[in-house]
Amino acid sequence: MGIKQVKVEVNELTVGMFVSGLDRPWTQTPFPLQGFYIRDVNEIKELKVHCRFVYIDVVKGPSPVSTKLKTLSGKAEIVTRKLTRTDKSLKAANLAPLKIRHHVYPVSRALEGEIGKAKQLHQQVYSAVGSIMEQVERDHNKIPIRETKRVASDMVDSIIRSPDAFTWLSRVKEKDEYTYSHAVRSAVWAILFGRHIGMPKSELDILAMGVLLKDIGKTRLTREIIEKANRSSAEQEIYESFIDHGVEILRKLPDVKPRVTSVVKTHCERINGSGFPAHLRGDKIPLLGKIAGIVTFYDESINPRGQDYPCSPSKAVAKLYELRDHEFQEELVVEFIRAIGLYPTGTLVELSSGEVAVVVEQNFERRLKPVVMIVTDPVKSPMHEPVLLDLAEHDRLIQQKIDAGKIRKQEADRIEIIQDLEPGAYNIDIVSIRDTYIKEKSGLGLMSLFRRKVKLPGFGVKS
Numbered sequence: 001m002g003i004k005q006v007k008v009e010v011n012e013l014t015v016g017m018f019v020s021g022l023d024r025p026w027t028q029t030p031f032p033l034q035g036f037y038i039r040d041v042n043e044i045k046e047l048k049v050h051c052r053f054v055y056i057d058v059v060k061g062p063s064p065v066s067t068k069l070k071t072l073s074g075k076a077e078i079v080t081r082k083l084t085r086t087d088k089s090l091k092a093a094n095l096a097p098l099k100i101r102h103h104v105y106p107v108s109r110a111l112e113g114e115i116g117k118a119k120q121l122h123q124q125v126y127s128a129v130g131s132i133m134e135q136v137e138r139d140h141n142k143i144p145i146r147e148t149k150r151v152a153s154d155m156v157d158s159i160i161r162s163p164d165a166f167t168w169l170s171r172v173k174e175k176d177e178y179t180y181s182h183a184v185r186s187a188v189w190a191i192l193f194g195r196h197i198g199m200p201k202s203e204l205d206i207l208a209m210g211v212l213l214k215d216i217g218k219t220r221l222t223r224e225i226i227e228k229a230n231r232s233s234a235e236q237e238i239y240e241s242f243i244d245h246g247v248e249i250l251r252k253l254p255d256v257k258p259r260v261t262s263v264v265k266t267h268c269e270r271i272n273g274s275g276f277p278a279h280l281r282g283d284k285i286p287l288l289g290k291i292a293g294i295v296t297f298y299d300e301s302i303n304p305r306g307q308d309y310p311c312s313p314s315k316a317v318a319k320l321y322e323l324r325d326h327e328f329q330e331e332l333v334v335e336f337i338r339a340i341g342l343y344p345t346g347t348l349v350e351l352s353s354g355e356v357a358v359v360v361e362q363n364f365e366r367r368l369k370p371v372v373m374i375v376t377d378p379v380k381s382p383m384h385e386p387v388l389l390d391l392a393e394h395d396r397l398i399q400q401k402i403d404a405g406k407i408r409k410q411e412a413d414r415i416e417i418i419q420d421l422e423p424g425a426y427n428i429d430i431v432s433i434r435d436t437y438i439k440e441k442s443g444l445g446l447m448s449l450f451r452r453k454v455k456l457p458g459f460g461v462k463s
Contacts, residue, residue, distance in 0.1 A: 005055040010048045013038060016062055019047070021055030026368075036321055037061060095271065095282055098331050101198030105160045107364070114162035121158055122184070125151045129180050129212055136219045136249060145255045152187070152208040156201065159191045164345050164361050178305050179215050179226075185303065187211040189295040189340065196339035207288050210263025213256075214292060217246030217264075227305065240276045243268060259288070267292035270327040294320065294328050294336050302423075312420040314342050341367040346430055348421040352414070354378030356426055358433045363392045368417065373437055375428055386436065391415060 005020055013019075020035050029050045035057070038044060047054060128148040135143050190211045194204045218226055225231070225239050243265060250261045266289030269275035271282050275293070285293075301316035311319075317337055324333040343349055347359045349372065357372035369392035375383055398412045423430070 006058050007053055008056050009053045010044070010051055013044045013047060013054070013056075014062070015040060015044075018057040018061035019054050020057040020060075023051050023053050035318065039322075095329055095331075098197070098287070098329075098335075100331075100335060102196070104198035105195050107162055109161040114158060118158050118162070121151065121154055125155055125184050125187075125212070129183055132213070132216065133180065133219055136216060143249075143253060145253050148212060149205075149209060149255065152212055153205045155187065156191050156204045156208050159188065160195055160201070160204075163192055163195065163364075179218060182299055182303065182305075183212050183215055186214070186292070186295045186299045189298060190291055193291055193295060193336050193339045197335055203288070206257065206259050207263065207291060209256075210260045210288060211267070211292050211295065213250065213260065214246070214264050214267050214296070215242065216249055217242035217244065219249075220245040240268070243277045259286075262286055263288045263292050265289070267296055269293065271329055272326050274327060290329055290332055291336075294332060297323075297328070298336070298340075312422050313340075313344055313347050314420045317342060338367070341370070343368075343370055343417060343420055345370075346434065348423060348425055348428060348430070349417045350419050350421055352416045352418050354380075356380060356421065356428065357389070358428065358430060360388075360433070360437045363390075366392045369395060372417075373433055375433060376426060380426055386433070388437075389415065391417070 008017075015038050017038050018035065019038060022029060022031075030046070036043075037060075038047075128151045132143055132145070132148055187208050190207050191204055194207050199207070221239065221242055225235060228235065231239055246264045247261055250256045250264060263286075265277075266280065266285050269278065269280040269285045269289060270293065271285060271290070273279045273281040298316055298320055301311055301319055302313055304311075317340075320328065320333055321337065324330040341362060343359045345359055345362055349357055349359060351357055351372070351374070355374045355378055356376040357374040359370045360373050361371040363369050363371065369390075371388065371390045374387040374389055377383060394415060398407075398414055401407050402409055402412060
């Protein structure tokens with residue numbers, strides 16, 4: 001079913017509507033993602049500050065007409081009261097403001113300079129986590145924890161230098177046990193997040209170590225319990241015991257700091273008390289535990305166990321955004337979305353031109369304008385030769401030509417990302433795209449031959 005948008009003045013908005021568009025660019029507002037459900041009157045007030053009208057999706061949420069009919073019948077008041085009571089019971093405790101420092105870590109090494117080291121280190125991390133999981137089942141006294149500590153710290157260093165390198169490796173689905181790969185991917189998201197908010201290197205090391213080891217207790221559970229999708233209450237209780245098992249294992253290891261164990265202990269807690277095992281609320285959950293919970297949720301959304309085609313990053317972000325201020329701290333959710341962007345490196349996207357592309361490198365100043373490699377034509381047929389397009393640079397060149405009077409604004413052939421696609425769409429091999437891009441970029445700069453040129457109406461193609 002397609003999107004059915006209706007233009008609505010902000011004064012007509014009600015709780016439950018799905019806002020799909022604004023009367024200004026999203027980047028000029030504090031809303032971190034494009035499209036969200038209105039959950040309370042505070043969000044309506046925020047929209048009134050920035051917009052005169054918005055577009056709502058009447059497929060995903062109620063339309064203005066249906067809302068007015070409910071109000072006239074007296075049903076809306078009843079529904080609102082029920083929702084308010086439910087929301088309050090799930091509302092998070094008051095939370096202290098976070099100390100966030102942006103731009104602490106500039107990118108100090110280009111992607112092509114870091115990718116080789118990152119790839120080698122990526123395998124070392126997998127190996128270290130795998131060795132721990134295997135050794136836990138054999139002999140708790142001989143767990144190779146020091147090697148994991150070393151590679152975790154090295155991974156932090158690599159992501160600090162060049163965030164895109166490790167992101168590329170984690171976005172590509174590798175052939176490995178789910179628990180291992182999930183732990184490594186989650187650690188990458190956690191370090192990217194911590195880097196974004198300016199956490200000290202020592203804190204990033206603890207966070208990385210804790211997230212890598214967060215599922216170690218699952219070695220004490222049966223495969224059937226771990227992989228079962230619909231567990232009974234008794235089975236869910238057994239499953240949740242993996243936290244206590246993990247804490248017990250780590251507390252016996254002298255090389256594991258208590259704060260690393262704390263990450264393992266609290267990564268399944270939620271700020272409204274709905275998590276486990278202790279049902280902690282608000283700031284009783286330490287910051288690193290809150291971060292570990294967010295990255296775990298995000299990675300499980302884009303890489304669900306046992307499914308060949310996980311959901312797209314934007315859908316995962318939307319799910320996370322809906323849970324802000326309920327299960328996850330709102331300030332952290334917003335910063336996480338800003339840290340990874342709506343289109344993380346390795347994401348498959350559709351452009352306004354109809355072409356399909358892969359996000360190959362981030363633009364940390366303009367998150368919605370990354371570098372992409374176009375791999376299909378507008379009718380979705382594979383390109384004979386990939387085309388590299390820097391969306392931000394393309395925008396700049398077009399604006400330059402508009403300012404010079406060479407083209408009129410309405411004739412500008414601007415290209416935008418209109419949506420991200422489910423992984424596996426159009427049978428596009430992300431691994432091949434990654435390898436091609438990195439090889440060319442680290443070689444003789446041949447990718448410049450493939451760059452999209454700016455099209456001028458009536459003049460063919462100009463550089």
